[in-house]
Amino acid sequence: MKRKIAASIYVFNFLEVGKKMDELVDAGINMIHVDIMDGVFVNNYALCQKFCKDIKDKYPKIIVDAHIMCINPEKYIESFTNAGTDVYNFHYESLENKDPKKIFSIIDNIHKNKMKAVIAINPETNPRILGPYLDKVEGVMCMSINPGFNGQVLNPIVYENITWLSKEKKGKNLNYYIQVDGGVRENTYQELIKAGAEVFVVGAFINDESKKIVEQVKKIEGDNSWK
Ligand code: DX5
Ligand code: ZN
DSSP, rough: BBBBBEEEEGGGGGGGGHHHHHHHHHOOOOOOEEEEEEESSSEEOOOOOOHHHHHHHHOOEEEEEEEESSSSSSHHHHHHHHTTTSEEEEEEEOOOOHHHHHHHHHHHHHTTTTTTTEEEEEEEEGGGGGGGTTTTSSSSEESSOOOOSSOOOTTTHHHHHHHHHHHHHHHHHOOOEEEESSSSTTHHHHHHHHHHHEEEEESSGGTTTTSOOOHHHHHHHHOOBBO
């Protein structure tokens, strides 16, 4: 499977987001990761549906990946699809009701609303718990940091989580993509590639004035991107 960058828009200065979007698109990035935080599931607030819509209105070809860090994520499915969101990326830990029937119905509802379904897990959540859903979702996102704040250091347990998901995918011939969010840096991206990560959420990695975005993209995607 090929590799892809999803640029985390939250890390940029909000007063410069329009200019940054143009730079990201010029560098060949076609997936934008939008962090949504409710101040309850995580101790912080961030972005919203309108932000997704404003991106989609101006750049219709961009894939909008909404990372829903909110309790009861099922409440927001319709409003995000109405905002043009392509990927509904919700946390397993944020579900008050973890009954598999409930989880299947959420995934179903995301699909009925014409979005891809991705389940995110925190570093300390064992990915094996996602077993029943792996043939139903388009992706699994492994957090390598506790969600809520950018600029944190990666928890190495994420390598094990990704490795397990990668083996499971190959062993059972499944189709989900493996995404990683948080702590992608010069000293971590190669090991993440080796472990089997395919979609890389990057904030600090592409928000460094001394480094060209296009060069950073090349490091991860190589000649191997799935545009
Ligand atoms: C944090 C967010 C991440 C964050 C990543 O809760 O989910 O998307 O922006 O930031 P970096 O890549 O700088 O660690
Ligand atoms: Zn995120």
